[in-house]
Amino acid sequence: MKMLEKKIIEEGCVLSDEVLKVDSFLNHQVDPVLMKEVGGEFASRFAGKGITKVVTLESSGIAPAVMAALILDVPLIFARKRKSLTLKDGLLTAEVYSFTKEETNTVTISEKYVNEKDTVLIIDDFLANGQAVEGLISIVEQTGALVAGIGIVIEKAFQDGGKLLREKGYRVESLARIKSLKNGRVEFSEEVLV
Amino acid sequence: MKMLEKKIIEEGCVLSDEVLKVDSFLNHQVDPVLMKEVGGEFASRFAGKGITKVVTLESSGIAPAVMAALILDVPLIFARKRKSLTLKDGLLTAEVYSFTKEETNTVTISEKYVNEKDTVLIIDDFLANGQAVEGLISIVEQTGALVAGIGIVIEKAFQDGGKLLREKGYRVESLARIKSLKNGRVEFSEEVLV
Structure with missing residues (x-):
C-alpha cells in the first residue's frame, strides 16, 4: 500500500x-486519515469472505481495526492484555510473550462476543514473531469460530511470524512488508505472495 | 445523544x-457505527474552536477519539497507561488513580506530539471521579497547549468529576449523563448545563 509505505x-x-518506530502515525500519535485508508484496504481485501467480526488487540490495533469494522459493517472486539490474571468466568485466554517488552501477557476475550457462527478477521498493527496473532487465533478458534484471515498494517518480513502463519494455511494480508531495516534504512519486500 | 442513550x-x-458495564459496544466489543456518530457529535460540538489535536487514554477512548479526529481532520494522540515507569526522556507524565481497578497508573505522552501551539480536545469513554481526565489535562497543560474542552461518551453525573472540572472552567461535553443507577435502572440527567 503506497500511502503507508510513503509514510x-x-x-x-x-x-x-x-x-522500527512508527510512533508518529500508528503507535502513539495516530493519523486518522491513514487509518481510514488502511481500514478500507483491509475491508476490500477481505470483501465477500462473510466476515462477521473484527478482532484486534489493545491498544495500537484499535484505530485501524475500528475503521475496517466500520466499512465491513460488523462489530469490533478488542482483546484485553493483562500482566497476570485471576481466572474469571466467561473469559477466553491465551498467553502471549512480547519479545520487545520481554514480558508475558494474558490476552482475553469474553466468550459472549465471539461464537461458532462467526467468521473473524484478525487485525494487528505489527507482525514480527507472530506471538500476538497466534494468541488471537487461539482465542478465536477456542470459540469454534472461523478465522478468515489476518490483516497486518506492517509486517517485518525478515522475522518469521508471517511465514509460520502462511505455512499453517492462514491468509495473511500485510499492507507494508519490510524486508530489511539494515544500515538504518527501510527496504520493502517485492516478494509476491500467493 | 439519543442513539447512545438508547444503546x-x-x-x-x-x-x-x-x-455500569457497556462491554457490548464501547469497552470490549465496539460498535463502529455508534463510534462514528459519537465522533461526529464531538466534532460538531467543538467545531470552530480551532482544535489541532485530539488526546485520549488507551484503550477504550481510542475508538470514539479516532472518529472525532478523522472528522476534525487532526491527529489523535493516545496516552499510554503503565503500572510503574522508570522516568524516560521526552515523556510527559501524570499519576492517575483508578477507583474501579484500585491501582495507580502512570499516564504518559511524548512531548514530541503536543506543544504550546496546540489547541487540544480531550476525549474519554467514561467520566466518574475525573482522575483520568485530570491526568490528561495535567499532561496537556505541561506542554503549554490549550485545553479547548473535554468530550465524554458517558458521564456518571452522580459522581463529582464533571462538577469539579466545570467549576475549574473547563468545557465538558458528555453525550450521555447518568443521574442514577439505583435499583438496577439507568436514569439519565435532564439537567441543562450552561
Missing part, C-alpha cells in the same frame, strides 16, 4: 536492525 | 449503584 519512509524511525 | 438502555448492564 513509513518519511516518518518511521529505524532504531536498530530489528526495530 | 445504554438496551445493552448496558447495571452491576451496582455505581457500576
Whole structure:
C-alpha cells in the first residue's frame, strides 16, 4: 500500500536492525486519515469472505481495526492484555510473550462476543514473531469460530511470524512488508505472495 | 445523544449503584457505527474552536477519539497507561488513580506530539471521579497547549468529576449523563448545563 509505505519512509524511525518506530502515525500519535485508508484496504481485501467480526488487540490495533469494522459493517472486539490474571468466568485466554517488552501477557476475550457462527478477521498493527496473532487465533478458534484471515498494517518480513502463519494455511494480508531495516534504512519486500 | 442513550438502555448492564458495564459496544466489543456518530457529535460540538489535536487514554477512548479526529481532520494522540515507569526522556507524565481497578497508573505522552501551539480536545469513554481526565489535562497543560474542552461518551453525573472540572472552567461535553443507577435502572440527567 503506497500511502503507508510513503509514510513509513518519511516518518518511521529505524532504531536498530530489528526495530522500527512508527510512533508518529500508528503507535502513539495516530493519523486518522491513514487509518481510514488502511481500514478500507483491509475491508476490500477481505470483501465477500462473510466476515462477521473484527478482532484486534489493545491498544495500537484499535484505530485501524475500528475503521475496517466500520466499512465491513460488523462489530469490533478488542482483546484485553493483562500482566497476570485471576481466572474469571466467561473469559477466553491465551498467553502471549512480547519479545520487545520481554514480558508475558494474558490476552482475553469474553466468550459472549465471539461464537461458532462467526467468521473473524484478525487485525494487528505489527507482525514480527507472530506471538500476538497466534494468541488471537487461539482465542478465536477456542470459540469454534472461523478465522478468515489476518490483516497486518506492517509486517517485518525478515522475522518469521508471517511465514509460520502462511505455512499453517492462514491468509495473511500485510499492507507494508519490510524486508530489511539494515544500515538504518527501510527496504520493502517485492516478494509476491500467493 | 439519543442513539447512545438508547444503546445504554438496551445493552448496558447495571452491576451496582455505581457500576455500569457497556462491554457490548464501547469497552470490549465496539460498535463502529455508534463510534462514528459519537465522533461526529464531538466534532460538531467543538467545531470552530480551532482544535489541532485530539488526546485520549488507551484503550477504550481510542475508538470514539479516532472518529472525532478523522472528522476534525487532526491527529489523535493516545496516552499510554503503565503500572510503574522508570522516568524516560521526552515523556510527559501524570499519576492517575483508578477507583474501579484500585491501582495507580502512570499516564504518559511524548512531548514530541503536543506543544504550546496546540489547541487540544480531550476525549474519554467514561467520566466518574475525573482522575483520568485530570491526568490528561495535567499532561496537556505541561506542554503549554490549550485545553479547548473535554468530550465524554458517558458521564456518571452522580459522581463529582464533571462538577469539579466545570467549576475549574473547563468545557465538558458528555453525550450521555447518568443521574442514577439505583435499583438496577439507568436514569439519565435532564439537567441543562450552561
